[in-house]
Amino acid sequence: MSSKNRKRTASSSSSAEEPDSEEESRLKDLQERDEFANRLKQRDEDRTRKVVDSTGGRKAIEEATKRLKLEHEDRDKIVPHLRLQSRRQYLEKRKDDKVAELEADILDDEYLFDESVLTKREKEERQYKKQLLNIAKEHEKARELERVQRYRMPQDLKKGERSEYVEVDDFEKQPNSEQKKWEAEQLASARFQFGAKDAKAEEEYELLLDDQIDFIQALTLDGSREKSTSRQPELTEKERKRLTLEETKRSLPVYPFKDDLIAAVKEHQVLIIEGETGSGKTTQVPQYLVEAGFTKDKKMIGCTQPRRVAAMSVAARVAEEMGVKLGNEVGYSIRFEDCTSDRTILKYMTDGTLHREFLSEPDLASYSVMIIDEAHERTLHTDILFGLVKDIARFRPELKLLISSATLDADKFSAFFDDAPIFRIPGRRYPVDIFYTKAPEADYIDACCVSVLQIHATQPLGDILVFLTGQDEIETCQEVLQDRVKRLGSKIRELIVIPVYANLPSDMQAKIFEPTPPNARKVILATNIAETSLTIDNIIYVIDPGFAKQNNFNSRTGMESLMVVPISKASANQRAGRAGRTAPGKCFRLYTAWAYKHELEDNTVPEIQRINLGNAVLMLKALGINDLIHFDFLDPPPHETLVLALEQLYALGALNHHGELTKLGRRMAEFPVDPMMGKMLLASEKYKCSEEMVTIAAMLSVNSAIFYRPKDKIIHADTARKNFNHMHGDHLSLLQVYNQWAETDYSTQWCYENFIQYRSMKRARDVREQLVGLMQRVEIDMVSCLPETINVRKAATAGYFYHVARLSKGGHYKTIKHNQTVMIHPNSSLFEELPRWVLYHELVFTSKEYMRQVIEIESKWLLEVAPHYYKAKELEDSTNKKMPKGAGRAEMTQ
């Protein structure tokens, strides 16, 4: 480290002729930075949507009333027309989808099964499908040739004219229509079903399984409802709808505390609210505060949520309860979507959005109350918000803060906020009996399957939720269960197995919400997604092996690793709680009570201590917080992580040698990306390739979830992937993927054909759009340099010069700065190329130290883009083998 510092000091003094001029340029940069910030602020103010503006807003009001009137008058005329059009579009789209599906189905079928192994019926079916596809294609061709509109709505026909088109629905009304059969088939292939529907439940199979697991009940997670009275299930959806909204509000556990709560908020500046899920605090508390007059003087009440879906759905619910239109008085704001207006007084948002808002409004002046909900989840953003918000509260005594959390952490939050009072609200939950194994289980996947069957055979009906660590485990577990149930045959009741994990297509995810058929049982195999993000009703049994995958960042090596680790007690209890949402439940833990007590940590290590803080540090710097080492964190991140982040920002030129933010840094802070990527985007201005860099940045941020690789079609998927490989590296391959997709007008079909995940691409498109907006914001024009791509790689180097490795003997790479041995990831297009110098996007440790997303660079570029960081001597080559002509020492003479 000392040598690095020396180098830097040397370079910075050599780049400036005199110390005086260095000081001058620093001051000039600071001035430019502030001017830039002011321009941004001005632009923001101009752009804000003004629905009602007291000063010059008459035009806006007129406009709005006109629009409202128009809307009202024309609605009757427009709506039927719109309905018709949307129906037509839907039919068209569905036809395309179905043909694509059919085609894929035939391909799969032929790939998987040889003609010779098929039965007669299967052969006929294949033939039938092919014929169907041919007809569909012919039809399409004919249509294009003739340019005839085949779909005509009946009323368009003149009298006497015969309709050549029959509504598809007419066929579908018939029982067992082709369409229905087909859909049923599709559905069945996506869901495994075992067991017999009509198996008798009363029959007794005491010792059905030879390898039963012994569980012992250790304790009960207390519910707030009486066991005896809670036997009846909660109100059904229908019954609840019958209650008026007001009655529902009154029935919530938080209601009796309304007046006390308002009084407490009035009396104290900071209040910790401790309440279980289901207490109604998220929806009700903000409404109480509105009623109590906290939104007078045009101030807002803000409420943060850790997840987008939560922010949206809660806002919608509250808007309904208050009888206003979503987006007016009650609104929400999340990335890619701002549904608020000047009239908004109650604003739900994600914690990251509020974090961003700090940049344009560091004192939260437009809020009178800020509620940080689900604080116990300790996301990176909430953790940083704590520090910021605590600071603001000191110089804005009229700002009220509510921190809402689950039970365990309330005391800790209270201590952090200078012993703020805790307000407790009872929850609404049923008791859950907890069972532990007598002895540790060696193979927990097997143990899971056994437990599922054990429950299925011996326990009353009710769905089972199993927590596993990843897609792989879920798939094997699914197979094992399938196998074992098949062997048991019709002796047991029907068992429906449904997998859930984040990367699963959303229509498959939706299956967990389908009601379980009578006399059957649903088993949901889920990752941690079911711990907080997805709430599934009717779960009675939870099986918890006690593991989860966790990402860890090692700041010394700059490497991330994703590892299976034991969960914390807090997490274990959260999982158990999932069994008691609609009725009393049972939780089976596949570890011993002793292990729970002695081997599990109390709480999961908060995110802020586990991840790279580059962007967070830049943002805090942009907020004018200079002394980060002493920033008031609830749990401070490791010292080395902060130092690494600061060092990197300095090397990138975002901080000057006083540790102050430069103009470059201020512009980088505008981007919601890692500082290196921010620098890359800004460098694209110089290299005239902003279009390409924005695309690459967007593709890199959807993080390796682009290529889809189904187990049964690995070869097809890999060939498809190789077609995109670019000789100079993965960034350019990603660029090709995106551009080709864009050329097909963002087609789903194209994604399917090329084994690319449509969802990821759509996300990349969203991110790209946002980045383009931000580029304009920081005053960079969008230009393209294609087909030339050297500048693309140079711009990437300008941001990622920290991430460079050089080939050494034996075909492995050494990073320049840490001299660490690393490898190119086997998925990379350069895996077999082994160029002399490579730049990587990230380092991950899985089975080895891998560089993911790699491009080839030339060492002289490093001197061009980061002369302050690299010295020519460092970049000299010592190896001479496998060196192409013109590379190596020769290029260093420049």
Place this chain on the structure above:
DNA sequence: GAGCACTGC
């Protein structure tokens, strides 16, 4: 020659 838990801006 390997493998991607989950969020969020």
